[in-house]
Amino acid sequence: MKILLYIAFIFTIMGCRPxxxxxxxxxxxxxxxxxxxxxxxxxxxAGCGYYNLQVAEGRFRPFYQIFIDDSDKVLAKGFTYYExxxxxxxxxxxxxxxxxxSLLSKPIDLTRFNAELAKYGYQVLSKSGRQIRIGSAEGGxxxxxxxxxxxxxxxxxxxxxxxxWKQRN
Numbered sequence: 001m002k003i004l005l006y007i008a009f010i011f012t013i014m015g016c017r018p019x020x021x022x023x024x025x026x027x028x029x030x031x032x033x034x035x036x037x038x039x040x041x042x043x044x045x046a047g048c049g050y051y052n053l054q055v056a057e058g059r060f061r062p063f064y065q066i067f068i069d070d071s072d073k074v075l076a077k078g079f080t081y082y083e084x085x086x087x088x089x090x091x092x093x094x095x096x097x098x099x100x101x102s103l104l105s106k107p108i109d110l111t112r113f114n115a116e117l118a119k120y121g122y123q124v125l126s127k128s129g130r131q132i133r134i135g136s137a138e139g140g141x142x143x144x145x146x147x148x149x150x151x152x153x154x155x156x157x158x159x160x161x162x163x164x165w166k167q168r169n
Contacts, residue, residue: 022055022062023120024079029168033072036064060116078165081116083108086158094151103158104130104147132162
């Protein structure tokens with residue numbers, strides 16, 4: 001009887017998944033999706049049946065991407081870094097390419113962004129135009145990111161952001 005309990009206990013431990021660590025750069029994909037939901041993450045549509053479970057507060061918001069038909073499996077993860085939100089004049093401003101380009105070329109607070117990256121062992125290596133190159137503080141991994149924007153037309157807002165996405169191998 002004790003042997004059966006021991007075997008059941010071992011199988012239970014082997015079947016357990018770790019808690020999410022919200023590190024967008026590591027290879028931890030096999031996490032408890034239910035715990036991500038319980039932690040109060042926002043659910044954001046990523047299109048075509050995919051959705052992101054994203055940390056709800058702060059500028060740097062890690063996320064895990066799930067497919068609706070297999071909602072207990074993380075397929076990708078990453079982060080969105082929200083630099084700022086700009087009020088524009090009317091809905092037509094969202095279609096003004098020159099205005100959008102000028103907003104994207106505004107400076108980014110690299111010190112603040114770098115402080116967020118440092119929590120995960122990464123740092124800003126360089127910035128050129130709309131592109132920011134980051135890398136592991138230990139060397140090795142180098143990632144090129146773009147400053148992009150997201151619009152909320154009904155409120156005439158433009159959100160400047162940096163986004164990173166990494167698919168499960």
